[in-house]
Amino acid sequence: MNTSLRISKLSKSDKAPFVSLMSRAFSRDPLFLHLFGDSEHDLKASRKVTAFVSFMFDKSFLLHEEALGFFENEILLGAYVVEKPRADMLRSIRGGLLLIGRVLPLMFRLSWQTLRLLNGYMRVTKSAVPPRMHHYLIMIGVEPESQGKGVGKALLNHLLTTVSADRYSLGIALDTENEENIKIYRRFGFALSRETKFNDLPVYCMFYKKDTDL
Incomplete structure (x- = not known):
């Protein structure tokens, strides 16, 4: 059977599979458990996670972040969202204003305590983050059934290649609350x-410094 594999930019029509994928991929993530509760066993927590991931997807388009997915036969198996180091100021301001329209519904789906925690976490x-121009990996996730099959590796390698070709970026910053992820990211530099x-x-802040001699 022929299998078509590709990594490509997500479109707005990919929102539903993205939200489903990320919600399940992050269901046992320490930060998500801390913010929203156990989404696998609590319907209220599950709705909070869905609302938050949906907001993150919309934000990626409004603020012109890069959202890419790993597809197999048009089925989304993994994805990442990354903030670019240079953004058009006018487009960013316009996107920020439009984002307010997405924030207001989120405020009704999440408690004030959760919103306060999110704000504190972002601070x-x-x-x-290092005081230099860089990419920031906001989130990366793989369909639970496809974990351990090279999907995450392919996505990370794609991101590293993208950053290597960006003359404005000196590397990639990311944060993880899962100590086991440190070993994984270290394998990628x-x-x-x-x-x-x-x-x-615990919050572990990591940075990939690009080889500027290349």
């Missing part, structure tokens, strides 16, 4: 740049 992670805490939740 912690933003303070840890990431180094642990800072270890901090958010509400007693």
Whole structure:
């Protein structure tokens, strides 16, 4: 049987599979459990996760972030969203204004406590990024049934290639709350740049420094 594999930019029509994939991929993520609760066993928590991931997808288009997916026969098996180091100021302002229309519905789906925690988490992670132009890996996830089959590796290698070709970017920053992920990212050249805490939740900040001699 012929199998068609590709990595390509996501379109707005990919929202439903993206939300489904990321919601399941992050169901046991320490940060998601801390913010939303157990989405596998709590319907209310599941709805919160769905609302948040849906918002992140919309945000990626409004703020002109890069959202790419790994497809097999048109089925989405993995995806990542990355913030680029250079963005058109006018487009960013316009996107930010439009984003307000997405934030308001989110406020009715998440509690004020959850929104406060999200804001606090962003302050912690933003303070840890290096003071240089770089990509920021917002989220990367793989369909649970496809984990361990090279999908995440293919996505990360695609991102590394993209960053290597970007003369404005000096590397990639990311944050993870899962200590096991540190070993995985180190295999791709990431180094642990800072270890901090958010509400007693360990946060590991990592950075991939591009070889500028290439």
